[in-house]
Amino acid sequence: GAVVSQHPSRVICKSGTSVKIECRSLDFQATTMFWYRQFPKQSLMLMATSNEGSKATYEQGVEKDKFLINHASLTLSTLTVTSAHPEDSSFYICSASNRDWGYTFGSGTRLTVV
């Protein structure tokens, strides 16, 4: 079946630094990648939608200059949290879609900003 590999699974960084999270679709071409954020005991909140080769579309309230998304190929999308602060600590998870109704989730990244 479809597999999305997400790295790192866990990262601790200092305030003010940047962190890059990668999602790779291993056995299919992900035409669209969705990035979600999940705070403890809460739901998955959509941050942005990206299509290969085009700029990401951000949800209201999500700062595009802070959460940089790159979807340069059909198999790789990255989310960079820039100038991270403790309030950015969360579980970040990607979901790839290949227009075949399927949504495949990455394993998630637990970000802790200290």
Add this chain to the structure above:
Amino acid sequence: GENVEQHPSTLSVQEGDSAVIKCTYSDSASNYFPWYKQELGKRPQLIIDIRSNVGEKKDQRIAVTLNKTAKHFSLHITETQPEDSAVYFCAARGSNSGYALNFGKGTSLLVTP
């Protein structure tokens, strides 16, 4: 955009009983409704889904019903087992946000032996 409401937020049942979780959605153009089970710190796991041209779907102990007119759909788990304990999320695939899934707030299901 799509707004998905989910109830209840917590549900406790005894082993062997049934559990029902209900969701409503706002976008009448939504056409795909998956249900996910998520264990702590893990990715959501698809357990069943239904498309808008179908009213009901069943897979062993799990079933989903969809009422397009009322814009609500429900998850039914029969003969619950302790290993069913987890957080369950409903979602709807709307017509906005590039066809992203919009999730309900989740239901924490506890099945006690």
